[in-house]
Amino acid sequence: MEVHEIPLSRLRADRDPRLAWQLVAGFKPQVATLRTAFDELGIDLVVVGGLVNPHSAVAARLNKLPVVWQILDTRTPRVLRWAMMPVVRRLADAVMYAGGSVRSLHGLRHVAHLPNYVIPPAVDTARFVPSERARISSRERVGIPHDAQVVGTVSNINPMKGVEYFVRAATLIHSRLPKTYFLVLGEQSGRHTRYHEEIKEECRRSGIPKERFIFAGASEHVEEWYPAMDVKLITSVPNSEGAPTTAMEAMACGVPVVATDVGAVSEVVVDRATGFTVPPLDPAALADATVRVLTDAPLADRMSRAAQDRAKAVFDIQVAVKRYLVAFEAAKRHHEERDQ
DSSP states (O other): OOOOOOOOOOOOOOOOOOHHHHHHHHHHHHHHHHHHHHHHHOOOOOEEESSSHHHHHHHHHHHTOOEEEEEEESSSOHHHHHHHHHHHHHOOOEEEEEHHHHHHHHHHGGGGSEEEEEEOOBBOTTSOOHHHHHHHHHHHHHTTOTOOOOEEEEEOOSSSGGGHHHHHHHHHHHHTTOEEEEEEOOOGGGGGHHHHHHHHHHHHHHHHOOGGGGEOOOOSSSTTTTOOOEEEEOOSSOOBBBHEEEEEEHTTTTTTEEEEOTTTGGGGGTTTTTTTEETTOHHHHHHHHHHHHHHHHHHHHHHHHHHHHHHIIIIIHHHHHHHHHHHHHHHHHHHHTOOO
């Protein structure tokens, strides 16, 4: 796809007045830049990603283009949701939610008159597949034995992802299965330096040998890393997730997922079928579920097959395309009727 990058200020849950001023001062020229880009590129419909990025919706309305507004997660604080949903109601021609839980949290009443759909993210199940070759090569890259059990997570290192709960769960798992390896794949942002130090301290206190707790950094080929895992953890905190793509990717690779029940996670991970969902902020529950998968080979095998089947049937990219087209056509019809 052709990609054009345009810097935009956005709404933030921060009391720093400079951030608010950046949004106000930059809004009009940024909208103008978007309008020009829409014209030059011959755009027919605009998809807005997230509540805190209204620029493109405003630009689209001024250019008389239909707007599909995606609401992706539950991270937006209540006061911003309260402020932004009337904006969605006014500017959107259709609304897409990443999950039913996401729709409930944002209040369907705000957009009940608009076409609205629950459409989770998609995974390319031709790219994310079980692979013995990838399992071996990824493990060799970071020094994990071929026959070791590996608990992993794919997560940027930030507080919303609850990485400290991954470490605390790992500590409990290690006490019961001391030969287990732990793998974290994700980027460390400069905005969360203090949090990174806290995670390092959690690792030091865990008692897990350094060679068994591996931070592999970010990767452009994450599909090569899921097969290295025997269980994939999602340890996100409340008010953080939508429908996590990493769960779908792991499932497509045949990896059972143990996840905290936040956002629309339970709409992706079927408890006791494709993995387990557990309460958030509970390392013991994460550890218990993970140990159960690691110590019950028939259960792990059943969950692996069920995860693959669900990823292909529900979250495959071709399935998503059909859902998107329904929402796009509905938005076009609503736009035409509104402008009559």
